[in-house]
Amino acid sequence: MDARLQVTDSSGRRLVTLDKPVFLIGRRTAADLQLVNADVSREHAEITNDGMRYLLRDRGSRYGTFVNGEQITERPLEHGDRIRLGRTDAIELVFMTDGSSSTHISGLRDIGSDADLRQMAAILNGLRALGSGRVLEEVLTLVLDSALDVTKAERGFIMLARPDGELEFKTARGRGRITLPGTSFTTSAKIPREVFQTGESRIVGDLMEGNLAGMHDGTIAIGIRHVLCVPLNVNPMATEQNIKPHIIGVLYLDGRERTTILSQQTRSSLEAFATQAALAIESARLYAESAEKARIERDLLVAAQIQQALLPTGSFETSFVDLAASSVPCRTVGGDFFDYLDLGARGFGFGLGDVAGKGAPAALLAAAVQSNFIAQAPVSGDPADTLTRVNNALLRRAIEARFATMFHGVVDVDGNLSYCNGGQEPPLVLARNDGISWLEEGGPVLGLLPGATYAFDRVKLEPGDLVVICSDGVTEARNAAGEEFGRERLIEAMAGCHGTKPDSALERLFGAVRKFSQGTPQGDDITGLVLRYRGRPN
Amino acid sequence: MQIDQKMCDITVVHISGDITLNQGGDVLLKDKIQSLLQQGAKKIVLDLGGVAYVDSAGLGQLVQIHATTKNQGGALRLANTTKKLKDLLVVTKLVTVFDSYESEKEAVASFN
Numbered sequence: 001m002d003a004r005l006q007v008t009d010s011s012g013r014r015l016v017t018l019d020k021p022v023f024l025i026g027r028r029t030a031a032d033l034q035l036v037n038a039d040v041s042r043e044h045a046e047i048t049n050d051g052m053r054y055l056l057r058d059r060g061s062r063y064g065t066f067v068n069g070e071q072i073t074e075r076p077l078e079h080g081d082r083i084r085l086g087r088t089d090a091i092e093l094v095f096m097t098d099g100s101s102s103t104h105i106s107g108l109r110d111i112g113s114d115a116d117l118r119q120m121a122a123i124l125n126g127l128r129a130l131g132s133g134r135v136l137e138e139v140l141t142l143v144l145d146s147a148l149d150v151t152k153a154e155r156g157f158i159m160l161a162r163p164d165g166e167l168e169f170k171t172a173r174g175r176g177r178i179t180l181p182g183t184s185f186t187t188s189a190k191i192p193r194e195v196f197q198t199g200e201s202r203i204v205g206d207l208m209e210g211n212l213a214g215m216h217d218g219t220i221a222i223g224i225r226h227v228l229c230v231p232l233n234v235n236p237m238a239t240e241q242n243i244k245p246h247i248i249g250v251l252y253l254d255g256r257e258r259t260t261i262l263s264q265q266t267r268s269s270l271e272a273f274a275t276q277a278a279l280a281i282e283s284a285r286l287y288a289e290s291a292e293k294a295r296i297e298r299d300l301l302v303a304a305q306i307q308q309a310l311l312p313t314g315s316f317e318t319s320f321v322d323l324a325a326s327s328v329p330c331r332t333v334g335g336d337f338f339d340y341l342d343l344g345a346r347g348f349g350f351g352l353g354d355v356a357g358k359g360a361p362a363a364l365l366a367a368a369v370q371s372n373f374i375a376q377a378p379v380s381g382d383p384a385d386t387l388t389r390v391n392n393a394l395l396r397r398a399i400e401a402r403f404a405t406m407f408h409g410v411v412d413v414d415g416n417l418s419y420c421n422g423g424q425e426p427p428l429v430l431a432r433n434d435g436i437s438w439l440e441e442g443g444p445v446l447g448l449l450p451g452a453t454y455a456f457d458r459v460k461l462e463p464g465d466l467v468v469i470c471s472d473g474v475t476e477a478r479n480a481a482g483e484e485f486g487r488e489r490l491i492e493a494m495a496g497c498h499g500t501k502p503d504s505a506l507e508r509l510f511g512a513v514r515k516f517s518q519g520t521p522q523g524d525d526i527t528g529l530v531l532r533y534r535g536r537p538n
Numbered sequence: 539m540q541i542d543q544k545m546c547d548i549t550v551v552h553i554s555g556d557i558t559l560n561q562g563g564d565v566l567l568k569d570k571i572q573s574l575l576q577q578g579a580k581k582i583v584l585d586l587g588g589v590a591y592v593d594s595a596g597l598g599q600l601v602q603i604h605a606t607t608k609n610q611g612g613a614l615r616l617a618n619t620t621k622k623l624k625d626l627l628v629v630t631k632l633v634t635v636f637d638s639y640e641s642e643k644e645a646v647a648s649f650n
Binding site: 354356357358402403405421422423424425426442443444445448449 | 597598630635
């Protein structure tokens with residue numbers, strides 16, 4: 001007669017064959033079964049085999065040896081005996097003999113089904129190991145069908161906890177691999193909740209017995225009397241650090257007839273099975289979440305393309321000005337924008353803005369500000385009027401504490417630049433011989449203050465003069481030492497650029513920022529616009 | 539971000555750390571001022587001496603709580619604003635929106 005120990009501990013469940021006359025169990029490495037637990041003595045117990053029977057003997061362990069809950073010094077083992085070492089429940093040993101004629105009165109033991117469940121557990125384990133992209137529903141169905149096949153229960157349910165901690169039916173299957181219709185079912189409400197809260201399995205042999213009947217009227221009415229409910233316990237291996245141990249729900253099986261549902265053996269197999277199932281479910285759930293995340297990332301990429309499309313081309317020229325502009329978001333989408341348009345007799349209008357915040361919310365607001373600007377500029381009398389209108393338009397759609405800064409200028413054929421600066425980092429005018437001036441006149445940031453007043457100023461541009469506008473992502477770009485790029489470096493970068501083409505001046509500026517930051521990740525979008533006055537056309 | 543406060547006729551709120559979107563300082567600040575207003579505070583001094591950095595979201599929130607306080611019949615004054623924040627207020631032309639004082643003492647005295 002061959003015998004085995006079914007060992008369940010923190011490293012999982014396994015079968016160990018008792019293949020020696022004296023089989024030593026203990027904490028020391030030389031033990032035939034080494035178990036690492038504070039309650040296990042170095043040489044805790046031994047199982048001897050005299051050819052007739054297996055005898056378990058305590059080796060003077062510190063915390064004692066127990067069989068089916070009873071402390072022993074020496075005891076012959078029978079198939080199905082549960083051995084506990086010390087006080088701990090962390091390790092469970094079940095003694096099993098092959099081909100033993102079951103002597104148990106219940107007659108409900110079913111080693112075959114136990115093996116089936118173990119096999120299923122292995123399959124689920126494999127599924128998980130593959131990092132399978134199987135959808136959650138598929139995994140749930142697979143779990144329930146296997147559980148039903150083995151237990152011969154009639155109905156199976158998986159209830160998963162919602163974020164608020166209430167259990168909700170996820171999948172319901174009946175024998176014969178059918179999905180039970182509906183979304184709510186007559187089951188005990190109390191048993192799943194208790195199992196979920198305590199993490200302890202429950203077998204209810206007969207709902208009619210004891211005091212249970214009153215609480216389960218609905219269930220009894222449809223003839224269901226026997227229930228087995230085990231927790232879905234996520235107990236990941238150390239390598240799976242993204243998953244934390246917790247109970248995600250319960251596996252609930254019931255039926256009208258006494259079947260293997262009621263056997264202790266089924267229960268403990270099902271518990272092990274449920275642990276694998278829980279992990280597979282959790283993996284599927286995480287997979288679904290990461291798929292959702294990937295979808296959002298794809299959406300963002302599309303949004304980024306749309307955002308780039310909303311910006312006009314980065315280089316443009318009229319008979320008296322030419323310009324170059326570029327925007328590099330620090331995330332997928334950004335909160336900076338630039339735009340320009342022909343204002344007829346008034347001249348050529350251009351603007352650059354920066355919305356507070358980052359990412360998608362800022363991008364949406366930036367699109368709103370930009371379209372407002374383009375709509376208002378042609379109907380305004382001057383740049384200050386335009387920004388007043390944009391400010392009012394933004395306030396009408398007040399988004400609390402969100403605002404935009406914006407610079408707007410209009411240059412005519414004679415080089416008269418009128419501008420208004422709405423809280424934007426002041427643009428620089430580069431005149432002959434590196435003469436520098438800043439465009440500061442204007443008003444406060446847009447979208448915060450009702451009734452804010454904006455003023456405009458005029459500057460005369462000479463042929464070859466450059467107007468350099470950048471978002472604060474440029475002046476506040478940081479290097480590894482935490483220093484800011486600042487206005488001095490901006491002046492330095494622009495030195496000698498008077499009269500040069502706008503795109504080479506812009507490239508010079510961005511190049512200086514890149515060289516300064518040396519790959520230090522930037523916290524803000526970087527946007528720049530360089531406009532050159534070319535002189536009155538002949 | 540950390541918030542400490544002294545309550546009497548004039549409430550002095552000390553803020554340290556960054557007021558930024560990423561660290562949720564902007565929302566924290568709003569909630570704090572709103573709860574002070576609900577408790578009936580009317581005169582509030584915001585001591586920003588310990589604030590190293592304010593981003594655009596933080597700046598927006600400062601303007602917002604300033605307006606909220608005013609709308610509820612109160613007044614919010616700033617004390618100990620750092621050079622960096624002053625520069626930011628100048629660039630964004632929000633400097634005229636706030637009553638700023640060099641020290642907490644001056645800010646408190648300004649209410650009397």
